[in-house]
């Protein structure tokens with residue numbers, strides 16, 4: 166058995182950030198990863214001849230920790246394709262094209278959306294995303310669902326559906342009636358304001374050449390050989406005030422500190438001897454993953470561009486609530502066009518109950534409503550499988566149920582003896598994003614150094 170300064174459980178961006186900083190500071194560190202690869206929710210794969218970003222992929226200007234790391238690692242970026250008109254399908258079922266970020270809705274709905282955006286910006290500005298429970302209206306906002314809050318704000322259903330879309334299906338990937346208004350404000354505050362979430366050109370700004378998984382791959386490559394053990398899931402941790410011993414199917418490793426760099430939902434999957442304090446075990450039963458199916462659909466050509474479309478499409482009423490041009494601009498000679506689309510929360514439940522063929526057909530018909538009948542004939546179709554992957558079990562990230570952010574939030578980042586907890590799911594700025602994973606990793610390093 167070897168003694169390490171720190172044993173890190175999980176080789177996602179959070180765990181690898183900590184390991185890199187500790188190694189550079191001369192500390193001994195071991196990283197144990199359940200999967201046979203590093204990167205966690207970041208995965209770039211060649212699927213039937215098309216390179217796809219199965220997990221996270223976009224980088225936005227507010228993600229300064231991620232931008233700094235991309236720079237430090239010497240990686241390059243390119244802009245998401247966005248020339249041309251976007252498509253919106255409204256409550257009346259009519260397809261309309263538009264430019265800019267304001268959906269082509271009736272003037273009264275537009276005014277309501279602007280008013281709600283300002284109100285959410287105001288609430289977010291009063292929040293420290295690291296401590297949402299300290300918000301002046303925290304108790305009130307955490308007791309009601311985001312859907313209830315929206316209903317109290319406006320009678321305009323289309324305004325409610327669109328504002329709900331940005332945080333429900335598009336971010337927390339849960340129905341707006343299942344998370345609190347406080348969680349919605351946290352999502353906005355963590356991205357620098359609700360206005361940023363509304364602006365697809367901001368929030369989905371750039372991509373990394375070669376795919377975002379190059380970040381964790383480069384972090385792992387900087388560690389000495391043997392630092393990262395793959396295919397070694399941690400099952401049990403014995404701990405006391407002086408340190409802990411981590412058990413996997415292959416061996417045991419002791420460290421003065423143990424970092425659980427895994428989503429909160431997977432913290433409870435490990436057995437702790439002695440057990441974690443009651444509040445820790447209780448708290449994580451009130452956190453759950455959202456559900457979204459990320460879809461990649463490849464065509465012989467990016468036909469929508471020829472039709473004057475950017476590929477950007479939205480509708481709270483469509484099966485695929487948002488879609489974008491996701492063609493690999495960084496591959497020389499790429500002539501095919503790829504769309505990325507998302508089916509979220511209860512709509513995801515619905516399509517996952519269908520046969521694969523019926524699911525594909527439903528998705529293609531939803532795309533055809535945005536882009537026309539050419540969308541019905543792809544050369545490639547792929548559904549990211551995060552919801553069936555035991556080391557994630559959902560997408561994009563986790564969030565609290567109603568009332569639990571104020572009840573338990575202050576315990577989220579608390580240490581227990583030698584045990585610490587970190588992941589993008591418990592970040593402040595960059596919550597649920599790679600930026601938050603890096604921020605959590607840096608914060609743990611500062612605590613350990």
Ligand code: FAD
Nearest residue numbers: 175177178179199205206220221222223399588589598599
């Ligand atoms: P993870 O990546 O989940 O890493 C945790 C690691 O711990 C995993 O490798 C897991 O295998 C391992 N592990 C778990 N339990 C154990 C155990 N018992 N023993 C050993 N190892 C264990 N973010 C963005 O910034 N931009 C985007 O465009 C974006 N899009 C996304 C799209 C999808 C489909 C998904 C799923 C996520 C997306 N995200 C995006 C979110 C982003 O990918 C995550 O926030 C981030 O990668 C999380 O990093 P992490 O290290 O905190 O956690």
